Amino acid sequence: MRIISLKTDLDQVISEYRKSGKRIGFVPTMGALHQGHVSLVEASRKQADVTVCSIFVNPTQFNDKNDLLRYPRTPEQDILMLEQAGCDVLFMPPVEEVYPVPDTRVFDFGYLDKILDGAARPGHFNGVGQVVSILFSMVKPDVAFFGQKDYQQVMIIRELVRQLNLPVEIVPCPILREPDGLAMSSRNTLLSAEERKVAAHVPEFMQKAAQIYHEQDIDQARSYIQEAVSSQALMRLDYYMICDRNTLREIEHKNQPAISLIAVFVGKIRLIDNLFLD
Ligand code: AMP
DSSP states (O other): OEEEOOHHHHHHHHHHHHHTTOOEEEEEEOSSOOHHHHHHHHHHHHHOSEEEEEEOOOGGGOSSHHHHHHOOOOHHHHHHHHHHHTOSEEEOOOHHHHOSSOOOOOOOOGGGGTSHHHHHSTTHHHHHHHHHHHHHHHHOOSEEEEEGGGHHHHHHHHHHHHHHTOOOEEEEEOOOBOTTSOBOOGGGGGSOHHHHHHHTHHHHHHHHHHHHHHHSOHHHHHHHHHHHHHTSTTEEEEEEEEEETTTOOBOOSTTSOEEEEEEEEETTEEEEEEEEEO
16 A cells, blocks of 8 residues: 655556556545445445545534544554555645645535534535545545445535536445444544443434334424433433435425434534434
């Protein structure tokens, strides 16, 4: 695996690949890698000739300074995991390589940016749009892989690609979970042992709410989540919504394809998860 930190070095490698007609797969990450990230690399290896992974903790997508400061960083371990996963190129740029000057672009993602994490984390998706468009311009991928754990993010990226008319295919990949059901996340490592136990209730409550939704309706599912979360001293609900999977608008009829999405604080750590309601 080639490890690259400078844009000029990346340019050289990418232009060699392009000259030889290789299909380039790209997996952007913020590091502190887990099996969820590895599954994206594996998906890329199946669908592309070469896989480029980036590790970059993007300052512009953090609306909370402390969240940025305490974001986990485990570069040595990440390198080993990516080598084992068969990644070809790891791009780990310093901030100045990605933002030689401040990025002042403001995207208009319309409704998509005004709900759920867009409402809870102002500016977050604008920062995601900035970094992903910059990384796409550097890596020039044919195909890029994103986890459905960040379901709204996948929709934002698709909108970004549409607005900027970028020649890249976006492939959403399934959520990988720990044995107790908790969605894998770099932020899980920040939980104390007690918080980690409590966090396992998130997928459990989501499943139960899905059952209530099927047997009763949205309101009962929502009330159940509110009560279940508030019964846990260490948990605080940020949002729970049942939306149309294609639009992220709150569903009106049960025959719409539905997804439930949740954001919960466990202690100081904010976790997100989602579940298709089939
Ligand atoms: P992050 O490093 O958290 O920015 O995530 C990088 C990519 O990995 C994003 O496309 C995430 O959606 C994806 N990802 C994060 N957690 C998981 C998971 N548990 N399962 C699958 N993909 C994930």
